[in-house]
Amino acid sequence: MNELTTPRVPELSDEWIAERTQHLIDAVTTPSRGRSRRVVLTGFGGGTVAIAALLVGLLGPWTTPAFAGWSAQPTTPSSDQLGTAEAACTQLAGNLASVSNSAALASLPPIALSDVRGPYTLIVYGTSNPSLCVSGAELTSLHETGGTVSISSSAQVQGAPQGSWSSSTSQESSNTSVPTAGGAVANMIYTSNQNGQPFTVAEGSVGSLVTGATLILSDGSSVVATVENGLFAAWWPGQATVSSIQTTTTASSN
């Protein structure tokens, strides 16, 4: 390619090389004293969902107990809680796209639902094969579907301090049933964990008459879901699955 001259490059001195070499060695041998985070990357297959990825960034075990402040009922978001959660989720999506070299994962669909429980915010992005993100004091977890992620080993959330990172798997089930006018169906339920403490996220569709939904879990407990835009979403500590869904409709309210 004689037509396009290779631009010249400033000379790097041997002193510079030596200085930066030592800096690099120091950086990779000295553990960060800042907060550490752990990331979990998981690939799924099944049904019409080709591949799903779950990316979870977690603080170290010396932080506050897992899911402190979680509530079985949705709560009112604190000032800028939604904005903070959205920013964290957007950044995580970008990081996931970066480490997976998948531009398709870089941008999230519009927000369809926000579910707030104490310091935690669950955001549902999009309505078809939605991406789900849980963000809170100790946790940022992003679950994306329909992507082409091929990450199999460790990765780190970019922007986070250096720390330990590992991969793990989680369980997921999906469903594409259409709810009746007064009913609800779970579209997606998946379980992940934070420092060994599992948590489960559920997302689904509600009928046109539904104004509220309560998830009855397999351990006998219940969680009130947030219902917006024809969707419901909730999450809870533990691995309990959804046994049934009780709905409140405009008809029953009247």
Added chain:
Amino acid sequence: MRTYEDLDDVELWELSASDPEAFGEIFQRHARSVFALCFWRTGDAAVAEDVTSVVFLEAWRRRDHVVLEQRSALPWLLGVANHTSRNATRSIRRHSQALRRLDGRRSSPDDDAVIDRLDAEISLGVVNEAVRDLTEQDREIVLLVFWSGLSYEATAVALGIPVGTVRSRVSRTRRKLQLRLGHDERVTKETP
């Protein structure tokens, strides 16, 4: 007795898991090539220096994903450099904590080095005129194939795409440049 210089990148990479000095040897081998790409990307020598450090910090962080082509880490490192320097400011901010360790240890360039840098930056600006309107994909080909001199196979590793795709992109980019450079030459001749 074998020294680091006797080892290829594959051996150094494996050794670096228990011996960070081996990673330092990889840096010494490839820092100038990585710096060149970072400089072409950013157009600023000082920024390119820090991005070069960031590239190797990123490489260390992603060392489980390394792909060594022909037992060389350079193509993969240039791929990291290509990605990292594209968002240089953000990349530096991301590793600001590590870079702060350089504070007070940075050697200031002497007058000749300052002039050398300014000259290179000005020259780069002129050359960049020819590629400024290329797409991002075409620019990557210019950076990696035409300027860094990577083979098609190595470029495929750097960009994480099939070799056939590299071939077609090179062909397309070459055609565009030939058209552009030919056109520029004609315009120059017609200008009084």
